[in-house]
Amino acid sequence: MSVARPAARRLISGHLAAVPGAGCAAAPSTAPCHHQLFAHQFHSSPQLSARRRPRFANVRASDMGLMDEKQIDQFTKEKFPKYTPEEIEQLRNRYSPEQIAALEAGEAAIDPRDLTVQGRLRVDPYTLPYIDDFAETQPIIDKRPKWKDAPDPNARFMNMDEFTQDLIRWADKFQQGDVTGMLKTLVDFVPEEFQKVPEAQWPGEVREEAHKAFQNYLEAEVNKQKDRDPDEMGSGPTDADVLQYILERSAMTDNNRTTDTSLAHALPSKVPGVAGLYKAAIDPADKGLDDIGIYQDLKKRTGMSVQNILRLQTKMLVWRHVSNQTRLGKVRKTSIMYVAGNGDGWLGIGEAKSTEGSIASMKARLLAIRNMRPIRRYENRTIYGTVEAKVSGTIVKMAARPPGFGLRVSHRIFEMCRCAGIYDLAATIPRSRNPMNSVKAAFKALCSQPDPEEIAIGRGKKLVDARKVYYGGDVY
Amino acid sequence: MGIYSVTNACIHLQNAARARLGLTSIPNTKYNLRLALAMHRAGLLASVTRGGPRPPPPEALLAYESEPVTNANVATRRIWVGLKYWNNEPVLRNVKPVSKPSRLVTATLDELNKVARGFPVGQLKGLTLGETLFLSTDRGVLEVREALERRVGGLVLCVVS
Numbered sequence: 001m002s003v004a005r006p007a008a009r010r011l012i013s014g015h016l017a018a019v020p021g022a023g024c025a026a027a028p029s030t031a032p033c034h035h036q037l038f039a040h041q042f043h044s045s046p047q048l049s050a051r052r053r054p055r056f057a058n059v060r061a062s063d064m065g066l067m068d069e070k071q072i073d074q075f076t077k078e079k080f081p082k083y084t085p086e087e088i089e090q091l092r093n094r095y096s097p098e099q100i101a102a103l104e105a106g107e108a109a110i111d112p113r114d115l116t117v118q119g120r121l122r123v124d125p126y127t128l129p130y131i132d133d134f135a136e137t138q139p140i141i142d143k144r145p146k147w148k149d150a151p152d153p154n155a156r157f158m159n160m161d162e163f164t165q166d167l168i169r170w171a172d173k174f175q176q177g178d179v180t181g182m183l184k185t186l187v188d189f190v191p192e193e194f195q196k197v198p199e200a201q202w203p204g205e206v207r208e209e210a211h212k213a214f215q216n217y218l219e220a221e222v223n224k225q226k227d228r229d230p231d232e233m234g235s236g237p238t239d240a241d242v243l244q245y246i247l248e249r250s251a252m253t254d255n256n257r258t259t260d261t262s263l264a265h266a267l268p269s270k271v272p273g274v275a276g277l278y279k280a281a282i283d284p285a286d287k288g289l290d291d292i293g294i295y296q297d298l299k300k301r302t303g304m305s306v307q308n309i310l311r312l313q314t315k316m317l318v319w320r321h322v323s324n325q326t327r328l329g330k331v332r333k334t335s336i337m338y339v340a341g342n343g344d345g346w347l348g349i350g351e352a353k354s355t356e357g358s359i360a361s362m363k364a365r366l367l368a369i370r371n372m373r374p375i376r377r378y379e380n381r382t383i384y385g386t387v388e389a390k391v392s393g394t395i396v397k398m399a400a401r402p403p404g405f406g407l408r409v410s411h412r413i414f415e416m417c418r419c420a421g422i423y424d425l426a427a428t429i430p431r432s433r434n435p436m437n438s439v440k441a442a443f444k445a446l447c448s449q450p451d452p453e454e455i456a457i458g459r460g461k462k463l464v465d466a467r468k469v470y471y472g473g474d475v476y
Numbered sequence: 477m478g479i480y481s482v483t484n485a486c487i488h489l490q491n492a493a494r495a496r497l498g499l500t501s502i503p504n505t506k507y508n509l510r511l512a513l514a515m516h517r518a519g520l521l522a523s524v525t526r527g528g529p530r531p532p533p534p535e536a537l538l539a540y541e542s543e544p545v546t547n548a549n550v551a552t553r554r555i556w557v558g559l560k561y562w563n564n565e566p567v568l569r570n571v572k573p574v575s576k577p578s579r580l581v582t583a584t585l586d587e588l589n590k591v592a593r594g595f596p597v598g599q600l601k602g603l604t605l606g607e608t609l610f611l612s613t614d615r616g617v618l619e620v621r622e623a624l625e626r627r628v629g630g631l632v633l634c635v636v637s
Contacts, residue, residue, distance in 0.1 A: 384605055385604045385605025385606060386604045386605070399604070400605075450605055450606050452605060452606070454562065454563060455567075455605075455606045457562060458519075458560065458562035458563075458565075458567040459518065459519030459520060459560075459567060460519040461519055
């Protein structure tokens with residue numbers, strides 16, 4: 001684009017307004033002239049005459065004696081020495097032949113002198129914030145190197161025969177008495193042509209014969225061992241060897257390959273960051289009431305014991321299905337509102353959503369208990385005065401009532417009153433009766449009761465409750 | 477004697493309290509002055525001061541003497557009313573006029589007795605916690621409890637809470 005565009009533009013303008021060029025103005029229709037013009041115009045580099053020429057000739061550093069070849073060579077030998085044959089041998093142990101070939105090619109491609117003369121510290125924006133040539137592993141900064149291969153993805157548990165062979169291979173490591181050679185395996189009992197073929201492909205009679213011969217051989221060996229005097233026995237496997245066999249020998253067909261990759265890492269018994277999250281420590285103070293650990297967080301937050309938490313009254317007041325419409329479809333959840341109270345002036349509401357109804361229910365219940373707060377009550381049975389609260393389009397009006405009036409309220413407010421310990425109340429919901437909003441508005445109303453003492457202080461009056469004056473306050 | 481200025485003053489006081497004003501003024505009429513003093517007696521107002529178009533200095537609210545009222549300046553006289561707040565809430569929160577020029581509401585002593593005990597009578601709703609009633613009687617503007625004490629009924633001006 002960058003090259004073609006201006007050329008194309010010049011092409012057009014060349015037709016519209018005669019571009020000054022050698023001979024073009026004189027004979028614009030001649031083909032060679034056009035050819036000449038365009039050939040030069042399609043070059044992206046400026047013309048030779050347009051190139052910048054320094055006004056003063058530069059002087060090479062070596063001409064000025066700034067570069068001493070001896071010192072360069074010495075520095076190069078010191079800092080960028082070649083690999084010694086021993087080092088290459090070590091590298092061979094660690095790297096595959098292809099990697100070694102790449103290493104050698106890299107070594108051959110770069111002249112150490114260039115490193116000395118041309119080596120610069122990087123200043124480009126992508127420079128690492130520290131200086132390092134990555135020749136050594138620094139345990140604090142670098143990740144732990146993983147030299148071993150990943151586990152064999154095709155490994156499976158050994159079957160009976162493989163297990164036997166593996167056991168024999170292990171036992172052969174321990175030279176015993178007069179046993180000169182290794183124990184024979186099943187493969188030694190089949191004809192030559194089947195020895196390289198897996199057992200599954202052996203003909204039936206060959207396999208049967210081999211198994212029979214192998215069985216006889218093993219029995220003979222066992223008998224031989226039995227007959228032998230135990231004192232004559234040489235150095236057999238020790239207890240430690242047996243333990244090592246049990247604990248460390250792989251039970252899979254991976255030839256005891258060990259690995260240190262993340263795939264092979266077994267999870268530690270206590271995963272950092274996860275330990276204790278899913279298996280709650282059982283507090284003996286709970287007396288076995290909360291072994292699953294549902295209330296442990298609540299215990300810390302509220303300071304209540306599990307016994308007291310379980311004694312609280314809770315009630316599910318609103319239960320509805322909600323869904324979030326996404327481009328992948330509807331994500332349905334259950335939204336639940338709980339109310340909790342101790343029946344003695346404390347009340348809280350909790351609202352939670354979850355795809356699982358039971359989880360939403362539990363969350364809402366715990367939230368309700370967490371949100372519990374004291375509700376002002378007159379004579380521990382009704383509210384103070386009349387209160388009104390509005391949430392969205394829902395208005396709840398509440399009014400105190402005399403003893404014995406009862407709860408003449410709608411069913412959700414009735415449950416709230418039961419949890420809070422209110423026994424005489426009148427409430428109306430004159431406008432919208434949305435379940436969630438009516439519960440919220442009722443809670444808001446209960447929390448916003450006027451305080452007669454505060455009103456009296458504000459007006460500078462003395463306040464006496466006449467009901468508590470006569471009959472010694474015994475007015476029921 | 478019309479009550480429109482009293483009705484307007486009631487609403488103005490409510491607006492001023494909701495705007496969290498400390499000092500406000502209402503027109504200088506005898507009716508307004510009596511209502512303001514009745515509210516002051518009830519502890520709803522901090523101060524009631526007669527003054528001119530400029531507010532009196534706050535430190536001199538209780539002992540302020542304005543210039544003598546003359547024919548020339550009577551139209552500019554105002555009643556300066558100090559509002560009260562407690563716990564970040566206005567003491568005079570709601571002022572609802574009951575009577576208005578087009579409908580005067582009166583209450584007899586019997587009716588006042590019922591209303592003061594929380595029972596509704598006619599136009600009036602029963603008083604609830606923190607509510608009080610101001611009446612214009614032949615003994616001046618009184619709070620409902622003062623009126624009951626003096627056994628008089630009268631014109632119901634406003635309900636205050």
